[in-house]
Amino acid sequence: xxxxxxxxxxxxxxxxxxxxxxxxxxxxxxxxxxxxxxxxxxxxxxxxxxxxxxxxxxxxxxxxxxxxxxxxxxxxxxxxxxxxxxxxxxxxxxxxxxxxxxxxxxxxxxxxxxxxxxxxxxxxxxxxxxxxxxxxxxxxxxxxxxxxxxxxxxxxxxxxxxxxxxxxxxxxxxxxxxxxxxxxxxxxxxxxxxxxxxxxxxxxxxxxxxxxxxxxxxxxxxxxxxxxxxxxxxxxxxxxxxxxxxxxxxxxxxxxxxxxxxxxxxxxxxxxxxxxxxxxxxxxxxxxxxxxxxxxxxxxxxxxxxxxxxxxxxxxx
Amino acid sequence: xxxxxxxxxxxxxxxxxxxxxxxxxxxxxxxxxxxxxxxxxxxxxxxxxxxxxxxxxxxxxxxxxxxxxxxxxxxxxxxxxxxxxxxxxxxxxxxxxxxxxxxxxxxxxxxxxxxxxxxxxxxxxxxxxxxxxxxxxxxxxxxxxxxxxxxxxxxxxxxxxxxxxxxxxxxxxxxxxxxxxxxxxxxxxxxxxxxxxxxxxxxxxxxxxxxxxxxxxxxxxxxxxxxxxxxxxxxxxxxxxxxxxxxxxxxxxxxxxxxxxxxxxxxxxxxxxxxxxxxxxxxxxxxxxxxxxxxxxxxxxxxxxxxxxxxxxxxxxxxxxxxxxxxxxxxxxxxxxxxxxxx
Amino acid sequence: xxxxxxxxxxxxxxxxxxxxxxxxxxxxxxxxxxxxxxxxxxxxxxxxxxxxxxxxxxxxxxxxxxxxxxxxxxxxxxxxxxxxxxxxxxxxxxxxxxxxxxxxxxxxxxxxxxxxxxxxxxxxxxxxxxxxxxxxxxxxxxxxxxxxxxxxxxxxxxxxxxxxxxxxxxxxxxxxxxxxxxxxxxxxxxxxxxxxxxxxxxxxxxxxxxxxxxxxxxxxxxxxxxxxxxxxxxxxxxxxxxxxxxxxxxxxxxxxxxxxx
Numbered sequence: 001x002x003x004x005x006x007x008x009x010x011x012x013x014x015x016x017x018x019x020x021x022x023x024x025x026x027x028x029x030x031x032x033x034x035x036x037x038x039x040x041x042x043x044x045x046x047x048x049x050x051x052x053x054x055x056x057x058x059x060x061x062x063x064x065x066x067x068x069x070x071x072x073x074x075x076x077x078x079x080x081x082x083x084x085x086x087x088x089x090x091x092x093x094x095x096x097x098x099x100x101x102x103x104x105x106x107x108x109x110x111x112x113x114x115x116x117x118x119x120x121x122x123x124x125x126x127x128x129x130x131x132x133x134x135x136x137x138x139x140x141x142x143x144x145x146x147x148x149x150x151x152x153x154x155x156x157x158x159x160x161x162x163x164x165x166x167x168x169x170x171x172x173x174x175x176x177x178x179x180x181x182x183x184x185x186x187x188x189x190x191x192x193x194x195x196x197x198x199x200x201x202x203x204x205x206x207x208x209x210x211x212x213x214x215x216x217x218x219x220x221x222x223x224x225x226x227x228x229x230x231x232x233x234x235x236x237x238x239x240x241x242x243x244x245x246x247x248x249x250x251x252x253x254x255x256x257x258x259x260x261x262x263x264x265x266x267x268x269x270x271x272x273x274x275x276x277x278x279x280x281x282x283x284x285x286x287x288x289x290x291x292x293x294x295x296x297x298x299x300x301x302x303x304x305x306x307x308x309x310x311x312x313x314x315x316x317x
Numbered sequence: 318x319x320x321x322x323x324x325x326x327x328x329x330x331x332x333x334x335x336x337x338x339x340x341x342x343x344x345x346x347x348x349x350x351x352x353x354x355x356x357x358x359x360x361x362x363x364x365x366x367x368x369x370x371x372x373x374x375x376x377x378x379x380x381x382x383x384x385x386x387x388x389x390x391x392x393x394x395x396x397x398x399x400x401x402x403x404x405x406x407x408x409x410x411x412x413x414x415x416x417x418x419x420x421x422x423x424x425x426x427x428x429x430x431x432x433x434x435x436x437x438x439x440x441x442x443x444x445x446x447x448x449x450x451x452x453x454x455x456x457x458x459x460x461x462x463x464x465x466x467x468x469x470x471x472x473x474x475x476x477x478x479x480x481x482x483x484x485x486x487x488x489x490x491x492x493x494x495x496x497x498x499x500x501x502x503x504x505x506x507x508x509x510x511x512x513x514x515x516x517x518x519x520x521x522x523x524x525x526x527x528x529x530x531x532x533x534x535x536x537x538x539x540x541x542x543x544x545x546x547x548x549x550x551x552x553x554x555x556x557x558x559x560x561x562x563x564x565x566x567x568x569x570x571x572x573x574x575x576x577x578x579x580x581x582x583x584x585x586x587x588x589x590x591x592x593x594x595x596x597x598x599x600x601x602x603x604x605x606x607x608x609x610x611x612x613x614x615x616x617x618x619x620x621x622x623x624x625x626x627x628x629x630x631x632x633x634x635x636x637x638x639x640x641x642x643x644x645x646x647x648x649x650x651x652x653x654x655x656x657x658x659x660x
Numbered sequence: 661x662x663x664x665x666x667x668x669x670x671x672x673x674x675x676x677x678x679x680x681x682x683x684x685x686x687x688x689x690x691x692x693x694x695x696x697x698x699x700x701x702x703x704x705x706x707x708x709x710x711x712x713x714x715x716x717x718x719x720x721x722x723x724x725x726x727x728x729x730x731x732x733x734x735x736x737x738x739x740x741x742x743x744x745x746x747x748x749x750x751x752x753x754x755x756x757x758x759x760x761x762x763x764x765x766x767x768x769x770x771x772x773x774x775x776x777x778x779x780x781x782x783x784x785x786x787x788x789x790x791x792x793x794x795x796x797x798x799x800x801x802x803x804x805x806x807x808x809x810x811x812x813x814x815x816x817x818x819x820x821x822x823x824x825x826x827x828x829x830x831x832x833x834x835x836x837x838x839x840x841x842x843x844x845x846x847x848x849x850x851x852x853x854x855x856x857x858x859x860x861x862x863x864x865x866x867x868x869x870x871x872x873x874x875x876x877x878x879x880x881x882x883x884x885x886x887x888x889x890x891x892x893x894x895x896x897x898x899x900x901x902x903x904x905x906x907x908x909x910x911x912x913x914x915x916x917x918x919x920x921x
Contacts, residue, residue: 007346010428011355015362015395018435022387023370023380026451029733031380042768070521074444075737078517080593087598101446102736106378114382114445118521118592119606121599225604287734348700410698419703449729449738457724463716471709513727513738643693 030103036285045283048108049275056275059268061111068228070115071124073097073281081122086129088203088219094129096122098282099290105281119227127279129204201250209273210235210247210265215255234269237261324361331357348423352403355431359395363388379446383439390438393532398434401496401540402469408493408543409476413483418475426468433461440511443520459511466504473497486647488563492543495571499535506531506582518593523606523613524585527578534620535574542570542627549631550646555639557646562630564648569623577616584609762858766847769840774848777827782852788827790819793852801889802845802859806867807878809841815879831876838864863892 035044049057060066073096074081082100086093101124106112115122200219201207212219214235216228235249240262247270248262257263265273284290334357338350346354367388370376376384410417417423436458439451477494484491507528510519519525546563550556557563584606591602633639640646729735771780778784782793792798797819798805810833816825832841838861845864849856 007351007354011358011431014431014435015359017432018391019366021454022436022439022451023384026383026448027376027380029448031377033378040768042771072445078444078513080595084595084599087600100736103379103446105446109378110375110381112379112381114379116441116521116525119603222598222600225600225607227603227607288736347698407698411695414695416699416701418701419705420700421705423700446736448733449727449735449740450731453724453727453738457720460720460723461716464713467709467712475703645693
């Protein structure tokens with residue numbers, strides 16, 4: 001080739017071609033999306049995260065969670081993402097998703113944490129997997145409490161189809177963590193609440209997430225193969241002063257602190273868990289087909305459990 | 318600000334290259350010079366475009382991921398790959414003393430490389446929350462990269478025709494040809510794992526790491542090692558001291574990256590197959606890939622050993638402890654008098 | 661050729677660099693071992709290579725054409741056809757919205773349309789807007805409230821023993837779809853302590869057809885003419901309780917819902 005000019009033009013041309021084609025045009029197509037609202041102008045989705053959840057997202061990105069966890073659901077014709085069931089918790093566990101991810105799900109994420117590898121499960125809907133108020137088992141009664149019946153599952157709030165713990169307020173202290181008497185810091189697994197035979201917090205609740213971050217391999221016998229690093233630096237171990245804190249982690253075995261000590265989450269840990277609890281992509285989008293399994297029943301029949309409205313319809317025969 | 322010193326250093330390097338370019342003899346621009354000039358120009362454009370679209374005027378939502386992958390992939394091909402290919406086009410004919418096989422092949426290879434490799438990148442986002450056409454465009458471009466791969470591979474192969482035995486003696490040639498062959502293997506692998514039907518099993522697994530490592534190590538780094546084995550003696554005026562260390566470096570690197578790629582590919586396949594099998598729990602897919610990841614650790618140890626060997630050897634050269642000789646260091650003793658002509 | 665190694669001073673006096681040698685053989689050996697700079701041959705292209713190019717271009721192009729969805733920003737599915745209509749088009753949009761339970765949807769519709777008058781707690785405003793909580797109209801059979809919502813109500817009306825009549829309830833048949841009316845009725849009939857059966861869109865559709873020729877706006881006598889527990893036909897599987905025996909057939913003469921044992 002003689003001449004620098006044709007070379008330069010060619011170099012610039014090929015570069016510009018790829019730049020325009022792969023970044024500028026897609027940006028023009030999907031780079032200015034707005035949240036979807038329905039006809040009344042209500043029910044906007046997605047909404048920007050605020051407060052602790054937003055900070056939690058930055059902690060998520062800063063701790064490299066993206067290197068093992070993805071946050072995108074692939075469609076059902078090319079993967080089993082939608083139908084895959086979460087491991088923890090009583091079976092059948094919640095599915096990973098109702099539908100695939102769409103660009104509109106991520107418009108308020110900066111940085112966007114799609115992830116490219118799954119050494120750990122996908123987290124796009126991990127907030128939705130959290131148990132609703134009705135599902136949380138009754139806390140086992142404290143050993144030295146008088147015979148007050150433990151608070152039953154709270155009467156369901158009017159619209160509890162999925163829990164949406166206040167992301168801007170402090171995370172709800174795990175309503176079900178028992179307050180064991182000071183002597184028994186390792187509650188025996190045989191607590192009275194039978195959905196919790198292993199002594200773990202309810203699957204995918206905030207307490208569960210805290211314990212998972214602190215000691216990933218303690219979650220259940222099946223989790224020993226987990227390669228997740230223990231994020232102990234997000235937690236604080238200090239002596240119990242007076243009464244055990246409400247948000248102290250329930251730990252067992254080797255992970256448990258010595259008697260008289262407790263492990264509490266730092267503010268960063270709480271933000272991170274608030275972020276995880278806010279991850280929910282199940283809201284339907286017009287541009288995405290919902291998977292057949294999640295198709296709605298015709299209006300009029302009572303919504304399927306869980307968390308449906310307490311429509312006292314006559315029992316199905 | 319660290320970025321300004323980085324850009325200043327880059328400007329210095331480029332200005333030197335541009336000066337050398339300006340005062341070259343002859344009016345023909347040699348192949349290596351196309352590739353190097355291209356790399357030197359593409360990199361700042363690429364960097365500036367990515368900085369602009371990610372930080373200065375940030376794009377929204379998933380476009381950040383698209384721009385990131387466009388940038389990362391183009392960095393691999395338009396910066397690292399271009400430098401490596403240009404270097405190979407210099408080292409191979411220089412060491413064996415034969416001309417490059419075909420000018421036409423070189424031209425076609427260069428321009429199709431520029432055109433198609435720059436359009437890849439989005440296949441790493443296959444089935445993600447993106448319009449299907451941009452993913453498919455990248456997959457189609459990956460398929461089309463068979464053109465530059467076949468062209469460049471053929472060119473190198475025909476140049477080397479009859480001279481493969483020289484690899485027995487020359488460290489430069491050994492590393493460079495290994496790298497050039499790896500380019501073919503890595504590209505074919507890239508095509509295979511990008512197709513949607515295979516990406517179904519290999520996405521989100523270790524296999525994409527295998528692909529990245531093959532590109533950056535087996536292709537780029539090995540060619541760079543070859544070029545260092547060529548350049549350093551001419552800079553310090555000494556020859557490499559221990560042929561055995563060079564051989565050790567080569568074999569440890571070659572086996573290391575080969576083992577790593579194999580482990581991660583097979584591991585990625587099992588991981589992907591298990592991830593897509595809903596009758597298995599997720600943790601079982603992790604458990605199935607763990608042995609391969611441990612094998613990859615062994616491979617990484619091999620690579621570490623080889624790098625320490627090279628660092629030590631290079632250190633010797635830096636401190637002027639190389640061999641003083643007019644004859645370069647050969648990896649194996651040259652047997653007959655007559656065969657010296659090849660070298 | 662010198663046998664002695666030249667001393668540094670003697671070398672530099674000769675203008676040579678430190679470490680440089682004046683030994684001609686040595687100097688030339690370093691140069692001689694260098695091969696000439698690379699040059700390029702001019703072999704022509706092989707026809708087989710051009711065939712490979714052709715196959716590659718064809719494959720790549722075919723892949724691009726086949727799997728690009730519709731080249732639009734909405735086309736997430738590579739095999740997808742034209743994108744769905746922007747506003748989620750009628751039933752399809754409804755289907756996708758139906759991930760929320762009918763009660764949830766109804767709650768939103770209520771909040772957007774009914775709450776201003778009937779209040780969020782369903783107690784209405786005394787003297788002006790009748791309550792829905794515990795109202796015999798809302799909680800009885802599904803036909804009466806459906807008629808009211810569809811066609812509106814005006815004139816004096818007594819609800820839970822209180823009189824209302826100063827306000828007029830507008831007809832909603834033109835503003836709300838069948839699904840929405842069904843949802844909001846479902847919500848009303850299960851909220852604030854009400855516990856009546858839900859209502860389906862099919863039921864509303866049937867009623868709408870039935871009332872197609874009816875002028876707008878009922879009055880209380882019209883509504884009271886309909887039996888209190890008249891259910892709309894076509895309730896869902898857990899829908900309408902069986903009609904009490906002896907109830908008058910509904911004006912449309914539709915068959916009673918399948919009896920539940």
